[in-house]
Amino acid sequence: MKISTKGRYGLTIMIELSKKYGKGPTSLKSIARExxxxxxxxxxxxxxxRNAGLIKSIRGAYGGYMLAREPKEITAGDIIRVLEGPITPVEGIEDEEPAKQALWIRVRDAVKDVLDTTTLEDLASHNNDEPQESYMFYI
Incomplete structure (x- = not known):
């Protein structure tokens, strides 16, 4: 499974809105610039x-976007599903032999578990100054 720029940039929007939660609307222009x-x-x-009910828009000179719910109530999985579709590591697993099918289901469930247990609150509170481990995913 590969997350496209839609999912990555969508997460960026949502994390930035989460950091500003409760402080009024934020413009996409400022998020884009930052x-x-x-x-x-x-x-x-x-x-x-917005159509999925994750954000709401506020019109006017001081308008912009806000989260529709608290950051702890929105998961990375909610966002990725809206922008990328269902979480599936491979297409057509029902046609695979049972051993491979079981593997792909375990991979899917592991990815879903990470995405569905990681909230915007978790992502927004992560300290950007901490060194990050580098992971390379090749199959």
């Missing part, structure tokens, strides 16, 4: 997030 991303692309991602 993260060196395309404002136009972020606007395209905001629509499905």
């Amino acid at each position: 993260n060196d991303l395309s404002e136009h692309y972020l606007e395209q991602l905001a629509s499905p997030l």
Whole structure:
């Protein structure tokens, strides 16, 4: 399973909104500028997030976007499913032999578990100054 820029940038939007939760609306322009991303692309991602009830838009001169629920109530899985679709490591696992099918189900369930137990609150509170381990995923 490979997360595209839709999922990655969607998570960026949501993490930034989480950091500013309770402080009023935040513009996509400011999120784009702070993260060196395309404002136009972020606007395209905001629509499905809004339609899914994860964010709400506020119109006007001081408008922007806000989380529709508390950061602890929104998971990374909620966001990825809206922007990327179902979480599946391979297509057509029902056609695989039982041993392979069991493996792909375990992989899917492990990924789902991580995404569904990681909240925006967790992601927003992560200290960016801490060194990160580097992981390479090759099969």
